[in-house]
Amino acid sequence: MSAAISVRHLRKMYGAKAAVDGLDLEVPHGCFFGFLGPNGAGKTTTIRMLMGLAPPTSGSIELLDLAMPEHAQEVKGKIGLVPDESLLFDHLTGPEFTEFVGRIYGLERNVARERSRELLELFELDSEPRKLIGEYSKGMRKRVAMAAALIHRPELFLLDEPFEGVDAVGARLMKEILLDQVRHGATVFLTSHVLEVVERLCDRVAIIQQGRLVLSGTMAELRSGSETLEDIFVRVVGAERPAETLDWL
Amino acid sequence: MIGAQTWAIVWAQSRSTRNRFFRVNRAGAAFTTLLGAIWYGAFCYLAVIVAFLLSEPNELESMRRVMPAGLLVCFLYWQLIPVLTASMGSSLDIRKLMVYPIPRRDLFGLEVLLRTSTSIEMLVLLTGAAVGLLLNPKVSVWYPLALLPFVVVNLLISAGVRDLLVRLLARKRVREVVVFVLVLAAALPQALLLSGSRARLRHLFAGAPLPFWPWTATSRLALGEFSWLSIAVLLAWVAAAYAFGRWQFERGLNFDLSEATARNAATARAASRMEWWYSLPNLFLRDPLAALVEKELRFLARTPRFRLVFMMGFSFGLLIWLPMAFGPNAARHSLFADNYLTLVSVYALLMLSDVLFWNCFGFDRGAIQMYFLAPVKMSTVITGKNLVAVYFVVLDVTTVALVCALLRLPLSGLQILEAFCVTCVVTLFILSIGNLSSFYNPRPVDPGKSFRTGASARTQAMMTLAFPVALLPVGLAYLARYAFDSEAAFFGALGAGALLGAIVYAHSRGSGLRAAEQRKDVIIAALSRGEGPIES
Numbered sequence: 001m002s003a004a005i006s007v008r009h010l011r012k013m014y015g016a017k018a019a020v021d022g023l024d025l026e027v028p029h030g031c032f033f034g035f036l037g038p039n040g041a042g043k044t045t046t047i048r049m050l051m052g053l054a055p056p057t058s059g060s061i062e063l064l065d066l067a068m069p070e071h072a073q074e075v076k077g078k079i080g081l082v083p084d085e086s087l088l089f090d091h092l093t094g095p096e097f098t099e100f101v102g103r104i105y106g107l108e109r110n111v112a113r114e115r116s117r118e119l120l121e122l123f124e125l126d127s128e129p130r131k132l133i134g135e136y137s138k139g140m141r142k143r144v145a146m147a148a149a150l151i152h153r154p155e156l157f158l159l160d161e162p163f164e165g166v167d168a169v170g171a172r173l174m175k176e177i178l179l180d181q182v183r184h185g186a187t188v189f190l191t192s193h194v195l196e197v198v199e200r201l202c203d204r205v206a207i208i209q210q211g212r213l214v215l216s217g218t219m220a221e222l223r224s225g226s227e228t229l230e231d232i233f234v235r236v237v238g239a240e241r242p243a244e245t246l247d248w249l
Numbered sequence: 250m251i252g253a254q255t256w257a258i259v260w261a262q263s264r265s266t267r268n269r270f271f272r273v274n275r276a277g278a279a280f281t282t283l284l285g286a287i288w289y290g291a292f293c294y295l296a297v298i299v300a301f302l303l304s305e306p307n308e309l310e311s312m313r314r315v316m317p318a319g320l321l322v323c324f325l326y327w328q329l330i331p332v333l334t335a336s337m338g339s340s341l342d343i344r345k346l347m348v349y350p351i352p353r354r355d356l357f358g359l360e361v362l363l364r365t366s367t368s369i370e371m372l373v374l375l376t377g378a379a380v381g382l383l384l385n386p387k388v389s390v391w392y393p394l395a396l397l398p399f400v401v402v403n404l405l406i407s408a409g410v411r412d413l414l415v416r417l418l419a420r421k422r423v424r425e426v427v428v429f430v431l432v433l434a435a436a437l438p439q440a441l442l443l444s445g446s447r448a449r450l451r452h453l454f455a456g457a458p459l460p461f462w463p464w465t466a467t468s469r470l471a472l473g474e475f476s477w478l479s480i481a482v483l484l485a486w487v488a489a490a491y492a493f494g495r496w497q498f499e500r501g502l503n504f505d506l507s508e509a510t511a512r513n514a515a516t517a518r519a520a521s522r523m524e525w526w527y528s529l530p531n532l533f534l535r536d537p538l539a540a541l542v543e544k545e546l547r548f549l550a551r552t553p554r555f556r557l558v559f560m561m562g563f564s565f566g567l568l569i570w571l572p573m574a575f576g577p578n579a580a581r582h583s584l585f586a587d588n589y590l591t592l593v594s595v596y597a598l599l600m601l602s603d604v605l606f607w608n609c610f611g612f613d614r615g616a617i618q619m620y621f622l623a624p625v626k627m628s629t630v631i632t633g634k635n636l637v638a639v640y641f642v643v644l645d646v647t648t649v650a651l652v653c654a655l656l657r658l659p660l661s662g663l664q665i666l667e668a669f670c671v672t673c674v675v676t677l678f679i680l681s682i683g684n685l686s687s688f689y690n691p692r693p694v695d696p697g698k699s700f701r702t703g704a705s706a707r708t709q710a711m712m713t714l715a716f717p718v719a720l721l722p723v724g725l726a727y728l729a730r731y732a733f734d735s736e737a738a739f740f741g742a743l744g745a746g747a748l749l750g751a752i753v754y755a756h757s758r759g760s761g762l763r764a765a766e767q768r769k770d771v772i773i774a775a776l777s778r779g780e781g782p783i784e785s
Contacts, residue, residue: 051347051348052347053344053347053348054505055503055505072350073350073352074350075350076348076349076350077350081348083348087344087345087348089261089265089345091264091265091266091268092261092264092265092268093264096261096264096268097261100257100258100260100261103253103254103256103257103260104254104257104349104350104351105349106253106254106350132268134774134777135774
């Protein structure tokens with residue numbers, strides 16, 4: 001089985017510090033992949049490199065069997081992104097933003113507009129069509145980003161904390177849509193701090209710490225014992241020490 | 250052919266601009282439009298004069314002598330003014346667009362077109378020139394087309410320079426060196442002109458203009474002097490400018506800002522050496538004011554935009570006015586020489602006003618929510634910000650005075666006192682206006698960007714009004730000195746100005762704080778907002 005994401009010896013230096021330090025990763029096609037790690041472990045840097053936002057210092061990236069950045073143009077057309085919130089355009093309304101993204105991905109204007117309308121209806125963002133994204137709540141921003149990520153029916157999803165700030169109803173809808181996409185052959189690569197969600201959705205998981213891969217495998221392999229994903233995570237990243245108490249607290 | 254994606258970007262930007270326009274203060278927008286009309290109207294008037302001159306068949310010979318120099322000025326304005334005003338106009342928000350499958354050539358094409366945002370004045374003048382030439386019966390209708398490659402060369406070079414500067418200024422230490430080189434380069438022509446090299450410069454420009462410059466080739470072709478050499482020169486310049494612009498653009502696309510600004514061991518050591526300076530306020534002030542002032546010092550000292558403006562404030566002003574005031578051709582007691590330090594100090598203050606006064610929460614977009622939530626009075630916050638602003642102004646003026654002393658410029662103690670007093674009075678008024686505008690017209694500013702994309706129209710309008718008001722009491726003090734020929738009258742009037750400034754400051758501060766309470770949600774929303782695909 002070929003890999004939807006193949007990363008070899010990936011390294012990213014910020015000054016003297018390695019944010020990602022020789023990362024090797026294989027994400028098979030049709031996989032729901034959870035990419036975990038404590039704060040500052042290198043998750044966002046990795047996903048930024050996959051999205052083409054940050055050039056790696058060394059190493060190679062292949063997405064959908066195409067080398068990056070050589071085939072960046074072709075690859076980007078097949079990817080759906082839920083990026084960092086700052087990449088949204090705050091002075092556009094939800095319908096304008098999703099239509100814009102559709103057109104950027106090469107959809108005809110009327111097709112983009114129609115899909116935009118349907119997606120916003122699905123994500124319950126259609127009640128205030130003139131509201132600017134800058135005026136959206138955090139959850140609404142994630143939902144509009146997800147709607148935009150779906151508009152061109154991508155083969156690969158790169159999602160950075162997609163459920164952050166989303167209410168239970170919205171999160172369930174997003175999960176169902178993503179699971180449905182995976183059933184139809186798409187690949188999902190997501191970072192999240194909500195381990196319960198990762199445990200329920202993902203069939204493969206990787207954990208990085210200080211830029212290095214410390215654990216990788218299928219959920220079935222990882223949960224061979226009685227441990228939950230949270231137990232495994234805490235054990236692997238070495239945060240098992242009992243919470244220290246402060247005298248004044 | 251323009252790609253569909255390019256149209257999508259243009260469409261999104263037009264929507265973004267429309268959405269923003271309908272949410273701004275209508276009166277402010279109308280005033281801004283009026284100011285824009287006056288500014289560009291003046292250039293349109295100049296363009297009509299240019300058109301009139303070039304349409305005269307009898308003036309063609311004199312135009313052959315003048316036009317290369319005119320086009321050279323046009324070229325310099327196009328390339329230098331954005332750099333000197335630290336304002337590079339609109340540009341694509343590459344960070345947001347990079348994730349989409351947009352061909353790089355399309356992005357480059359758009360970016361080059363956006364360079365027109367820094368040169369509308371020159372485009373107006375060149376249009377006037379083209380119209381004049383078209384009306385001239387001695388010039389064939391095809392010759393004015395030669396102005397087009399000249400425009401293209403300027404746009405491409407401007408795009409390349411912008412990308413190059415954005416990258417250079419993002420790097421610590423390199424940034425400071427680049428600013429000094431720019432300042433020196435900008436001051437060089439004036440220094441040469443006013444420092445006895447005038448004769449040599451005149452000799453240099455006395456002969457026929459060199460045919461290898463784009464302005465010479467353009468001028469010759471546009472005025473009907475056909476030559477294959479001129480065509481070859483223009484084409485070569487277009488090719489070279491394209492290669493430079495595209496090369497810099499590609500490098501910009503692969504540029505990682507986080508990587509460039511990453512702290513290393515050396516900067517960490519430098520930061521620790523600055524600790525005593527940051528904690529200085531704790532000796533004189535009590536918390537929470539001391540904590541707020543310390544935070545402001547730390548924050549501003551680490552902000553590239555602030556550092557750039559602070560450095561330009563004293564270095565650029567110092568160099569620009571120096572030859573005029575003390576050059577060999579300057580009179581011993583000229584207006585410039587007598588008021589040199591004051592002029593440079595007020596110039597430094599005006600440079601700093603953009604980052605310290607008008608929009609004092611702009612860099613602090615995240616912190617504003619904390620200020621509203623934390624058990625600290627907004628009056629304490631604004632006091633902290635004002636204290637830091639005054640501190641940096643005094644620091645800038647002191648630096649200027651020290652440099653003057655080092656250069657052994659003929660400055661008396663009274664002149665130094667005058668410079669400090671004048672700057673303080675102007676500062677009082679600018680603070681008063683700034684405290685109001687910071688709450689009534691807050692806008693997010695990226696502290697990481699050394700160059701602004703362009704002040705918002707409302708801010709420009711406000712600044713055009715504010716500076717004359719802030720300078721008025723000082724102007725009256727100088728009038729008193731002139732009328733009574735007395736230093737006492739001058740300092741008396743200045744004292745009265747300071748008193749008035751203090752009253753205005755107290756009143757505007759109270760008014761600003763009331764606005765902060767009433768407009769809390771508007772201020773937070775305004776400071777949290779980003780841009781469209783184009784930063785403008």
